[in-house]
Amino acid sequence: MSTLYGYGDVTSEEVETIDSDEEDQKRSSRDSDKLPFSITWRDDLKNDEMKIPCSSLLITLGATASAFAFTHILCNYDMELIGYGTDDNSNETKTFDQIKMQQYSTQSVDRVYRLASSSLVLVQLNSPIKSDRLWPFSEQILNKFNLSNLSPTNPVYIIQSRLSMDYVTVTGELENKSSLFIRYIKSSIIPTDDKITQTIKPIEPPNAIRGLSAALFTKLHQANIPVLVLVVYQRHSSVNADALKLLQRILDRTCTSLKPYIQMTDKTNKQLIRLAATQTSNMYS
8 A cells, every 4th residue: 555645734634545456565675775674673672462652752764864864873872783674585684783783884784672761762764665465564663562651742753854856835846946955744632732833844745755655654644653754955965964964943932742862962063074075085086
């Protein structure tokens, strides 16, 4: 099933679902780069009946969002690894110690972290996932956590990025005047006067969220769990420091529950400088 959402504020009556299971499966079978994906949980958490306490949940999808999670959260906190993504068709298995020792790369990061002192959970995903695995994978993620502490003022946050040239304005023109901007879509139980709505604009039809973000949004929406998706529209698909800085400013102004964990520290600044230097080097190479 392929789901697309393109409204700033979605209610149960407004949800549009495009049912195309057959087309999704054909597209998935043709795309060898997409994985039949699932999460391997740490041994002490593998019991299906076990629900992991979660006071706040941040899900980052794609290279830009994963890089933001690294520079602004993982660099500053000693978070415990509680799960990692695996290819269901692969016979290769790694221990958690091996996974933790792997050097960070924005090109290949699929991990689930928890900050034990506060039960903040960070889901960091960057691998493409086959369409017919989106729903089972979403269920695997959401069914593992106790989300009862979440509320309209403390929703699930999902961050992803897309190309700005793909964004179409209400008048039908491409949003190509700005190379970097953020739009949002939220569930209807989050108040319309929330800070986020006063800071950035909603996603306008015919634009939509797709893939894993849409599947997660659907599952949360159906469970009446507040969710807010931030989409970073940028000119190029590669990670850039300006996008990460913009995300930090937006979250600092609008996300009360995440603000304590997203700070501009010396470690964060060093990573941003390193990223900016890499960008400059690539421009002239």
